[in-house]
Amino acid sequence: KNEVEQxxxxxxxxxxxxxxxxxxxxxxxxxxxxxxxxxxxGIVSLFMLSSGKKKHGRLIATINIQEKHxxxxxxxxxxxxxxxxICAVMEGAQKxxxxxxxxxxxxx
Amino acid sequence: xxxxxxxxxHLIKEKRETATLKxxxxxxxxxVYWYQQGPGQDPQFLISFYEKMQSDxxxxxxxxxxxxxxxxxSELNMSSLELGDSALYFCASSSILRGSYEQYFGPxxxxxxx
Numbered sequence: 058k059n060e061v062e063q064x065x066x067x068x069x070x071x072x073x074x075x076x077x078x079x080x081x082x083x084x085x086x087x088x089x090x091x092x093x094x095x096x097x098x099g100i101v102s103l104f105m106l107s108s109g110k111k112k113h114g115r116l117i118a119t120i121n122i123q124e125k126h127x128x129x130x131x132x133x134x135x136x137x138x139x140x141x142x143i144c145a146v147m148e149g150a151q152k153x154x155x156x157x158x159x160x161x162x163x164x165x
Numbered sequence: 166x167x168x169x170x171x172x173x174x175h176l177i178k179e180k181r182e183t184a185t186l187k188x189x190x191x192x193x194x195x196x197v198y199w200y201q202q203g204p205g206q207d208p209q210f211l212i213s214f215y216e217k218m219q220s221d222x223x224x225x226x227x228x229x230x231x232x233x234x235x236x237x238x239s240e241l242n243m244s245s246l247e248l249g250d251s252a253l254y255f256c257a258s259s260s261i262l263r264g265s266y267e268q269y270f271g272p273x274x275x276x277x278x279x
Contacts, residue, residue, distance in 0.1 A: 087266070088266060088267075090267070090268065092270070098202075098253050098272075098273050098275065099270070099272045099273060100208075100255060100270040100273070101270070102267060102268065102269060102270060105266070105267040105268075143207070143208075145208075147266065147268075149221075151198075151213055151220060151221040152198065152210035152213060152221050152223055153198070153200075153208075153210060153257075153268060154210070155207040155208050155209075156207065157207050158207065
C-alpha cells in the first residue's frame with residue numbers, strides 16, 4: 058500500500074463544475090503539498106498546509122491531521138485547470154513523498 | 166520573482182555516458198532537493214542538501230552523486246548511464262533556516278538515454 062493515496066486517478070468534468078480531489082496518507086507528516094503538473098512536465102506548488110484550510114483564487118485546500126486526509130477543491134472549473142494534481146507529504150523537514158496524481162480534464 | 170533554474174532543460178546521452186545536471190535555487194534558499202520522475206510514474210526523492218551538506222538520501226543509485234556548492238547551486242552527476250535513467254529530473258529549493266519549508270520546483274531536466 059502506498060504511503061500516499063489519491064482519488065480519483067482520473068477525473069473528467071464540464072467547465073463550471075465543482076471539483077474535489079482527495080488525498081489520504083498513512084505516515085506522520087509535518088506538512089502536505091498540493092502540486093500541479095502540466096503536460097510539459099513543470100511542477101507548480103499550489104499549497105503547503107499543515108492544518109486547517111487555505112484558499113487561493115478558485116482553489117481551496119483542506120487538511121484533517123487526525124484523519125490523515127486532505128482535499129483540493131476547484132470552484133468554477135475551467136479548461137485551463139486541466140492538469141495532473143499531485144498530493145505530496147513532507148516527512149520531517151526534508152523529502153516529499155508523492156501520490157500517484159489525479160489527471161483532471163475539464164471540457165468546455 | 167526569481168524561480169528555481171535548471172540546466173540543461175533537455176539532454177540526450179548514450180548508454181554508459183555521463184551527465185551533469187545543474188540546479189540554481191531561489192536566492193537565499195539554503196536547501197536543495199532532487200527528484201526523479203520516470204515516464205508515467207510519480208516523482209521519487211533522490212537526495213537533498215542543506216547548507217552544502219547532504220541532509221537526506223532516497224533511492225539514488227550508486228552511479229549518481231551530487232553536491233551543493235558555496236553559492237548554493239547543486240549538481241547531480243550521473244555516470245554509466247542506463248536506458249532506465251531516462252526521466253524528468255526535478256530540483257526544488259526551500260529556506261529551512263528561515264523556517265520556510267515549502268518547496269519550489271524548477272522546470273526540470275528531461276534526460277533521454279539512447
